[in-house]
Amino acid sequence: MTEHVFNRCEVKDLRRRLRQNQTQAEKIFWSKVRGNQLGVKFRRQYSVKQFVIDFYAPEVRLAIELDGAVHFTDEAQLRDAERETLISHYGITFLRFTNAEVETTLAGVLEAVRLKIEALRLHAATKREL
Numbered sequence: 001m002t003e004h005v006f007n008r009c010e011v012k013d014l015r016r017r018l019r020q021n022q023t024q025a026e027k028i029f030w031s032k033v034r035g036n037q038l039g040v041k042f043r044r045q046y047s048v049k050q051f052v053i054d055f056y057a058p059e060v061r062l063a064i065e066l067d068g069a070v071h072f073t074d075e076a077q078l079r080d081a082e083r084e085t086l087i088s089h090y091g092i093t094f095l096r097f098t099n100a101e102v103e104t105t106l107a108g109v110l111e112a113v114r115l116k117i118e119a120l121r122l123h124a125a126t127k128r129e130l
Contacts, residue, residue, distance in 0.1 A: 005090065007047050015045040015052055025066045025099035026054060028106060033064075038114055048087045056092075060120040063087065064113065065096045093120060 033042045046056035055064040
């Protein structure tokens, strides 16, 4: 029997609470990526094992994390790095932005995401050709 890794039932209530209590940066970002606006479908508050990713595009296995002040301590950064390492074992690539970046330079954030999506698609196409 295979292990259930994605969007596990025991994390469902947490995911729901996080969607209902988005930060301002998450609201802004979601308004610009929902509905395939960047050419891929994004999901909000997607879980991998017990961890919840802010935004996830399954087609290209791209996770987007928006970090507020709570993420800037040494302890939090260590915890985030460990979490990211575990999740990356499932072939998921991460992009991290601060809430301030989303709120002040949204166009640059969206361009970085668009370029990463393009690169991930190109990489996947290259792997298929080999």
